[in-house]
Amino acid sequence: MHILRPLTLLATLPLPTTHALKIACIQQWIEHTPLPHAAANFYHPPLHLPGPPNLDDDDGSIDLAANAETQGLKNFVDHRNYRLIGILVEVTYRMVARRSAGIATLADLRGKRVGTIRGTSAEVFAVQLLGTAGLQAGRDYELVGGGIYTCMRAPCGEGSFPAELVAGGIDAFGVWETAVELGVQALGEEEAVTFKNASVYREVYSLYSTEEKLKDPVTRGRIVSFVRALNKSYDVFREQGQEVVDFVGKTVDVEEPVLRNVWEDHVWGPGSLGKDLVDYLEREDQYLAEVDGRKPLTRAELEQFVDPSVYEEAMQE
């Protein structure tokens, strides 16, 4: 772990109380762990972690929120002041299927029952991935969304995705980790078949703020400092040393072997907030707009949603 000498600490870190930041996110996911890591090691904002990761659920006192791009887009539709200011991690989702159901390739999912979580990044992933094999939900396979819970740590009881897969209630499921890894383990290496394609779908778990927060010089300054602290944590996460694996395991209560198996699907760090991201969001929004029965966001609107200026400012000093 990085050890800062006290003098360096005083010189570079603002006093915790005067530089408080409130960050809303869900604490169950591996994706959020750079936030508490940066807070514990490189900056000290009080983290407001539980609850829906929305910026508007606490009378405007929340400065930052972290969530997948799917929820980011959905929120932006109703809150045009939201800004995507950085990427915490990009995660390639996976789908796990039962080999004994006759599944070796994606195309074999024709006529099968595929579990996912409706209205989330998991559904976007499952539908897009099966789309690459020419399969359409409802027409070629059944998307099973209700009544199954997303177990994130073993043991996964009755009614969970892994248990339903083993019992044959579904033939495959595609959601976020660690649920898929638990599905692989429940089936066993021989019986489990997994599919992924990062160019078709990867979760872009991002950091959000609002136009107002970013316009306020004091808050903006804190956010820029926190982004620099986060950037130090990304380096630690990429190195995947024992200490950070222990930290993440303890933070989200996941056992080390499960964590190590899914780590390679996590690309830590700010990523690109350029044209590629806007292209990617545009494709996803077209799908979401159709499902939600609304007009897709325009290119200009998406370009306003993605705001790289905080990272640019953080890099200048």
Ligand SMILES: *[C@@H]1O[C@H](CO)[C@@H](O)[C@H](O)[C@H]1NC(C)=O
């Ligand atoms: C991933 O999807 C892209 C776009 O559909 C396709 O061109 C590529 O072959 C896929 N990769 C794999 C490994 O299937």
Ligand SMILES: *[C@@H]1O[C@H](CO)[C@@H](O)[C@H](O)[C@H]1NC(C)=O
């Ligand atoms: C983040 O760290 C990398 C080195 O790992 C550096 O090149 C980059 O400029 C840093 N970005 C910010 C915003 O501090």
